[in-house]
Every structure is written in C-alpha cells, then in structure tokens.
Amino acid sequence: xxxxxxxxxxxxxxxxxxxxxxxxxxxxxxxxxxxxxxxxxxxxxxxxxxxxxxxxxxxxxxxxxxxxxxxxxxxxxxxxxxxxxxxxxxxxxxxxxxxxxxxxxxxxxxxxxxxxxxxxxxxxxxxxxxxxxxxxxxxxxxxxxxxxxxxxxxxxxxxxxxxxxxxxxxxxxxxxxxxxxxxxxxxxxxxxxxxxxxxxxxxxxxxxxxxxxxxxxxxxxxxxxxxxxxxxxxxxxxxxxxxxxxxxxxxxxxxxxxxxxxxxxxxxxxxxxxxxxxxxxxxxxxxxxxxxxxxxxxxxxxxxxxxxxxxxxxxxxxxxxxxxxxxxxxxxxxxxxxxxxxxxxxxxxxxxxxxxxxxxxxxxxxxxxxxxxxxxxxxxxxxxxxxxxxxxxxxxxxxxxxxxxxxxxxxxxxxxxxxxxxxxxxxxxxxxxxxxxxxxxxxxxxxxxxxxxxxxxxxxxxxxxxxxxxxxxxxxxxxxxxxxxxxxxxxxxxxxx
Numbered sequence: 001x002x003x004x005x006x007x008x009x010x011x012x013x014x015x016x017x018x019x020x021x022x023x024x025x026x027x028x029x030x031x032x033x034x035x036x037x038x039x040x041x042x043x044x045x046x047x048x049x050x051x052x053x054x055x056x057x058x059x060x061x062x063x064x065x066x067x068x069x070x071x072x073x074x075x076x077x078x079x080x081x082x083x084x085x086x087x088x089x090x091x092x093x094x095x096x097x098x099x100x101x102x103x104x105x106x107x108x109x110x111x112x113x114x115x116x117x118x119x120x121x122x123x124x125x126x127x128x129x130x131x132x133x134x135x136x137x138x139x140x141x142x143x144x145x146x147x148x149x150x151x152x153x154x155x156x157x158x159x160x161x162x163x164x165x166x167x168x169x170x171x172x173x174x175x176x177x178x179x180x181x182x183x184x185x186x187x188x189x190x191x192x193x194x195x196x197x198x199x200x201x202x203x204x205x206x207x208x209x210x211x212x213x214x215x216x217x218x219x220x221x222x223x224x225x226x227x228x229x230x231x232x233x234x235x236x237x238x239x240x241x242x243x244x245x246x247x248x249x250x251x252x253x254x255x256x257x258x259x260x261x262x263x264x265x266x267x268x269x270x271x272x273x274x275x276x277x278x279x280x281x282x283x284x285x286x287x288x289x290x291x292x293x294x295x296x297x298x299x300x301x302x303x304x305x306x307x308x309x310x311x312x313x314x315x316x317x318x319x320x321x322x323x324x325x326x327x328x329x330x331x332x333x334x335x336x337x338x339x340x341x342x343x344x345x346x347x348x349x350x351x352x353x354x355x356x357x358x359x360x361x362x363x364x365x366x367x368x369x370x371x372x373x374x375x376x377x378x379x380x381x382x383x384x385x386x387x388x389x390x391x392x393x394x395x396x397x398x399x400x401x402x403x404x405x406x407x408x409x410x411x412x413x414x415x416x417x418x419x420x421x422x423x424x425x426x427x428x429x430x431x432x433x434x435x436x437x438x439x440x441x442x443x444x445x446x447x448x449x450x451x452x453x454x455x456x457x458x459x460x461x462x463x464x465x466x467x468x469x470x471x472x473x474x475x476x477x478x479x480x481x482x483x484x485x486x487x488x489x490x491x492x493x494x495x496x497x
Contacts, residue, residue: 196211217384
C-alpha cells in the first residue's frame with residue numbers, strides 16, 4: 001500500500017549521511033485496518049497504544065477518531081469514521097478511499113497486539129533518540145549554573161517518564177483522557193474489597209476516612225518522639241507489601257492489583273534495626289528480647305517461620321544516612337524501574353538535605369525544597385509518599401498535648417505541600433509520667449484514667465485535601481510496637497447480664 005506521505009529520495013551522488021527515524025508505516029496501516037474490520041482489535045491495544053505513538057500524522061488522527069467512536073459504544077467502520085475526518089487525504093486520494101483500502105488489506109485481530117507493540121516500541125525508540133540528542137546538546141552548551149549532576153538528574157527523569165508512561169514531552173492532555181483515568185480509578189475502587197480507591201493500610205477506620213493511601217499524594221506523618229510514628233510507618237509498609245498481588249497487562253507489563261512494592265528510606269535506623277522491629281511486630285515477640293536472645297524454643301520457631309514469610313514480601317530498605325532529596329528521587333526512580341514501586345516511605349524528613357547550595361544556607365528554604373521535591377516525586381512516580389516528621393517542643397508546654405498543624409517544625413512548607421497530615425498521639429505516654437504518690441485518692445483517679453487509655457493510640461487527620469479531617473482510635477501494643485484496629489464496643493457481641 002502506498003504511504004500517505006511521500007519521502008523524497010535523493011540521488012546516490014548528492015546523498016548526505018542521514019538516518020530516518022525508526023518507523024513502520026505498514027504496521028500502522030495493518031493495525032488501523034484490523035480495527036476498522038473488527039473493533040475488538042482496538043481493545044487489544046488501547047491499554048498501551050496512544051495516538052501520539054503513530055509516526056504518520058494522518059494515522060494518529062484516524063486512531064484517535066476510531067477510539068472515540070468505539071468508546072462511545074458505536075461501531076467504527078470506514079463509513080462511520082469518514083464523517084469525523086478531513087475529506088481529502090492527498091490530491092489523488094480521498095479519505096474515504098484510504099479508509100476503504102485500509103479495511104480491504106487489513107490483518108486479522110489475532111495479530112493486532114503484535115502490530116500495536118511494534119508501533120509502541122518504535123515510538124519509544126524515536127523518543128530515546130530525542131532524549132539522546134538533547135543530552136548531547138545540553139552537555140555542549142550548558143549554562144553556568146547547570147551542573148553535570150543536575151543534567152544527569154534531568155536525563156534520568158526523562159528516561160523514567162518515557163519508560164513508565166510511554167511519553168517524553170509531558171505537556172497537556174485532553175480533559176476526556178483525564179476523565180477516563182478518573183472513571184477507571186472509581187471502577188477499580190468499586191471492584192476492590194473494602195471499596196478503597198487507594199492502597200489499604202490495614203487499619204480499617206483510617207482507611208475509611210482516607211479511602212486508602214492515594215496515588216501521587218504526599219502524606220506527612222508527624223509526632224513527638226516516642227509516640228510510635230516509625231512503628232506506624234513499618235506497620236503500614238509491611239501490610240502493603242504482604243498483601244501484594246499483580247497481573248500481566250496487554251503490553252506485557254505487570255500491574256499491581258492489591259498491596260504493592262514498598263520502598264523504605266530509613267535515614268535514622270539501620271536496615272537490621274528496622275527488620276528487627278518488623279519481625280517483633282509480626283512474630284509478637286518483644287524486639288528487646290529478640291536482640292538479647294531472651295526467647296524460648298517455641299518463640300524461636302515462630303521467629304524463623306515469620307522471617308521466612310517476611311523474606312517473600314516486596315519491601316526494600318535503603319538505610320543510607322544524610323542523603324540529599326535529589327539522591328532519594330534518583331534511587332526511587334531506579335527502584336520503580338527495576339523492581340516496581342507502589343508506596344514510598346521516608347523516615348524522617350528533617351534528616352534529608354537539600355541539593356542546592358542556596359537552600360542549605362537557610363533551613364526553612366532547604367525544607368521547602370525537600371517537601372516540594374517529594375510532592376513532585378509522588379506525582380512523577382504516581383505513588384503515595386509517606387514522609388515522617390518531628391514536631392516542635394511547643395507541644396510539651398501545653399496542658400492539652402494533642403498536636404496541631406502549627407506544631408510542625410518549619411511548618412509553612414510542610415503544611416502547604418502535604419496532601420494529608422497525620423499526627424500520632426498516645427495519652428498513655430504522657431499520663432504514665434504523671435503518676436501521683438501511691439495510696440492517695442489522686443493515685444486511684446490516675447489508675448482509673450490509665451485503664452481507659454492503656455493500649456490506645458490516636459491518629460489525628462489534621463489536613464486532608466480530598467476528604468474529611470478527624471480522629472481515628474487505634475490499639476497500640478508497646479512491647480511489639482504494633483498498631484491495630486480497636487475492638488470497639490459497638491462491634492462486640494451483646495453481653496449477657
């Protein structure tokens with residue numbers, strides 16, 4: 001079949017060394033013909049093949065029109081499609097004639113996915129050439145302030161976008177495309193257990209208020225020391241990793257159906273300490289007993305069984321201390337490419353450093369750069385990022401020690417960039433330090449109060465961009481540093497008096 005656009009061929013004597021961009025016009029024609037003959041062919045490629053992946057501009061337009069007709073529940077044929085396309089293709093050929101020829105010389109539906117994959121791969125290769133050319137250009141003509149490190153980051157980001165999203169330029173997308181994505185997310189939530197649109201944390205009441213951990217959200221988890229914020233983060237991380245399930249998509253990529261791969265940046269604790277914590281939570285053995293070897297045989301067997309289960313889960317720990325936020329972003333991109341990534345946790349925010357010299361001279365500016373970069377990274381990777389944060393000492397000077405947004409250290413940027421701010425609060429911790437003298441009436445009142453708050457924790461949602469704020473009651477087992485769902489009175493069976 002003749003190509004829609006004529007490629008001017010030079011004579012051998014005046015030919016200059018040049019290479020045509022990778023493309024396959026015949027594969028594009030064969031696929032469009034297959035769709036025109038049997039609309040089922042469209043569904044075999046629509047998951048991964050977009051109009052911009054076609055090399056020939058006319059084919060982009062035809063594919064886009066066919067997609068709109070089929071998604072509207074109508075049948076796409078040469079007759080129904082020509083209404084929405086220009087009348088004349090070339091001076092010698094009308095659009096109706098071209099569509100009829102595409103349909104007449106169509107391939108079978110069985111080959112549609114292979115042709116679609118070929119068109120997609122060639123589009124990726126063309127974009128790789130663009131990125132490569134741009135890299136060379138920038139390296140030759142770099143500005144004074146553009147360091148080589150910065151250029152590597154930009155190139156890495158471009159390659160990541162291309163590998164993950166199949167496009168390099170970013171830019172505008174049509175509203176209908178965004179709408180399709182929103183409907184897809186809602187249908188996934190509807191079909192999933194618990195009807196959550198995001199990742200389940202395993203903490204039922206928290207999931208109800210948040211709808212799970214939402215993709216591209218920056219979630220700040222803040223508390224004073226000893227409240228258990230790292231424990232809550234490890235609880236969530238392990239639950240997400242343990243419930244991981246996936247399925248193969250039409251283009252051969254793995255798609256996460258439930259749970260997910262978790263990346264944990266532990267800037268404070270070593271990976272061994274973090275693993276011991278998770279082991280203690282899951283095996284229900286005190287972490288101090290594990291470290292001291294103060295366990296009996298049945299506990300040791302439980303420890304071995306639990307560690308075997310833990311070894312299977314897709315949880316990855318990076319315990320490099322003092323890394324910059326740019327290094328963190330590069331490592332997160334690499335993890336997503338090599339293993340997959342559905343949730344990223346940073347423990348904790350104040351231990352990260354900024355990457356620009358200007359920012360490091362001013363801590364507030366540096367923290368602004370860190371939170372802005374983390375929010376941009378959450379959007380780029382399309383995963384929720386949970387960043388732990390310390391609270392200022394102002395909490396300790398108040399009678400009511402429930403944390404507030406104003407207690408966030410250098411709070412302006414953290415509060416502004418975060419989609420969700422969670423606070424962990426345990427009344428028991430503060431009450432324990434106020435024990436009156438034994439045998440006094442005050443001591444009896446204190447004991448009564450302690451009984452009410454013992455083994456309880458609160459997670460306060462101080463800010464939520466797409467949902468309500470409020471407080472969630474959780475159970476907390478201090479010896480295992482484990483949070484759990486609280487057995488509420490209204491959930492318990494009626495008691496017989």
